[in-house]
Amino acid sequence: MAGHSHFSPANVEEHFEFTSEGKKRVIYAFIAGVVALVLGIYLLSKGEAGGHEVANAGHEAVKAGHEAASEHLSGGAVSHQPAAEEHYDWTNRIWANVWLNAVFFTGIAIIGMFFVSLQYLTKSGWSSVMKRVPEAFPKFLYITLPILLLVFFFKGDAIFHWMHHGVTEVGNENYDKIIAGKSGYLNKTFFLVRLVGFFALWIGLWTVLRKKSLEEDLIGGTDLFTQLVRISTAFIVVFGASSSMFAWDWVMSIDTHWFSTMFGWYMFSSWHVTGLAVITLTILLLKDKGYMAYVNENHLHDLGKLMFAFSIFWTYVWFEQFLLIYYANMPEEIIYFLERWEGHNKIYKTSEILMVFLNFFFPFLVLMTRDAKRTRIFLKIAAFFIIVGHYIDFYQMIMPGVLGGHAGYGLVEFGMVTVFASAFIYIVSDELTKASLIAKNHPFLPEAVHHDI
Amino acid sequence: MSSTTNYILGVYDDEDEVLHAVSEVKSKGIKIEDVFTPFPIHGLDRAVGHERTRLPIAAFMFGVLGLTCALSLISYTMVFDWPMIIGGKDFFALPNWIPVTFEGTVLFTAFGLVITFCISNNLYPGNQPDLLDLRITDDKFVMAINVDKNKKVSADDIKKALKDSGAIEVNVK
DSSP states (O other): OOSOOOOOOOGGOOBOOOOOHHHHHHHHHHHHHHOOOOHHHHHHHTTOTTTTGGGGGGGHHHHHHHHHHTTTTTTTOOOOHHHHSSSSTTTTTHHHHHHHHHHHHHHHHHHHHHHHHHHHHHHHSGGGGGHHHHHHHHGGGGHHHHHHHHHHHHHHHHHHHHHTTTSSSSSTTOOOOHHHTTTSSHHHHHHHHHHHHHHHHHHHHHHHHHHHHHHHHHHHHHHHHHHHHHHHHHHHHHHHHHHHHIIIIIIGSSSSOOOOHHHHHHHHHHHHHHHHHHHHHHHHHHHHTOTTTOHHHHHHHHHHHHHHHHHHHHHHHHHHHHHHHHHTTTTHHHHHHHHHHHHHHGGGGHHHHHHHHIIIHHHHHOSSSHHHHHHHHHOOOHHHHHHHHHHHHHHHHHHHHGGGGGOOOSSHHHHHHHHHHHHHHHHHHHHTSSSSOOOOTTHHHHHHHHHOO | OOSSSSSSEEEEHHHHHHHHHHHHHTTTOOOOEEEESSSSSTTOOOOHHHOOOHHHHHHHHHHHHHHHHHHHHHHHHIIIIIIOOOOOOSSSHHHHHHHHHHHHHHHHHHHHHHHHHHHHHOOTTTOOOOOOGHHHGGGEEEEEEGGGGOOSOHHHHHHHHHHTOOEEEEEEO
């Protein structure tokens, strides 16, 4: 009750301890992931990847699927040939998975920064008790940046159609007029400039924000707060542009012929709700270990509301993109959904249905009531399935364009996601130990401790 | 609040004081009818012991009603009454209808909720609010105690309890 409890910052400092046992468990998970990955790659090289693999059905099935898809294209004006059809190599599946996870986890990491920035920009009080958790996430950008760069340099042509040899060269047998027309934006140099440039801004702004935030613990006062608001404002501006551009660069340009004006929003909303789910899950797991006792059900309620609202926002954007394309019924646009619905021998149809269920109906129904949003177990279940659902969402965005009919859920997929997830947990846990879990001199801390909804 | 009921009113001039007074008065076994304040006070409803509102349930019902009405109307007109082909789609083209269905759901929920809220609070055009004390619309906080519902405690004890808990004046209405 307001006025009763007196909050004194001196006794609230709390340090997360990343115990050697905890480290061991994360490392074991990492090793298990690597083993599964190696086994998966071995099976893949033998042509039997396990899981729901359909690659054995071979090109016939894929072609059949494609013909079924093209029959629907009454216009037939566009010859849509995904990269996968021409240049398929079994190793492509590994690179596609690396790319998928690198993009997915980059998103989670940068949403940590976005969340903190948004709280500063709106001068929100409630979140100041838990801002150290999302603040630790962007550390993982140091891992994903080299991975993205390596895949781009060495295997970019396995992922991006526009990087194939000769597609922009007049007279070449691979010459593609549509791609040549986009080459002003989609070329290796400009792609790299955007990737490295925005990453430098992201990491740079995060480093400054983190430094000032830790300084605040020592000095206090409101000067640092105003500086943090300014840094956050700068980041939001950068992120507004970069999140859209990265959505075009990293994901939309895989289906080079295709485009959607909704795509920037769509990928951002997917990243955002996943990031919120990861923040919530991290806080709940920390609370289970006895940390963050001052984060009570009122703060959890707010996090639950954010997950609920942004699940609906994702659905809105996803459906908006679908509806416009479905309604207009233009062959060059609708191929994207045909590929995912009935193309490629229908291997993506189950994922597509499952994804909409997990990302909309499930959180919508589970998190609807006030009590559910204030109960830890409901939040945990919802957050976990939101993360799984959005992994499948990214799978659906990337795999059909890169692998076509050769994709599946096998040991490679499970191994790769385990490797990335355990690395993420390790890096973030390690970063969490570097500062007090509560920003004890945050000017809004007393407000957050008395948060009551 | 009909005039036949007997109320004892404790008037306070500070929100923190009234919040503390609530638990103090309750601890003496006195049932509080309601507390009137010029602005919302966090934790007051819980302190008084009000039950949570059931408006969200009404909201859900209105939402379901709106969804059903919108879908029924559009499917009756577009499929049964006068089938029309739009954009080469089936008559029963559910994706096309989702925006309308969504709007119908929101519209019914919003209007239904406001109307339910007004009805349950006796708010309708021409109704004169029966204020226990005019100052609750300005800067005073009033704790109302229904004498008839507090048979076990004498009126004098109630008045004393209110005074002790910091009321600046105690009135009977």
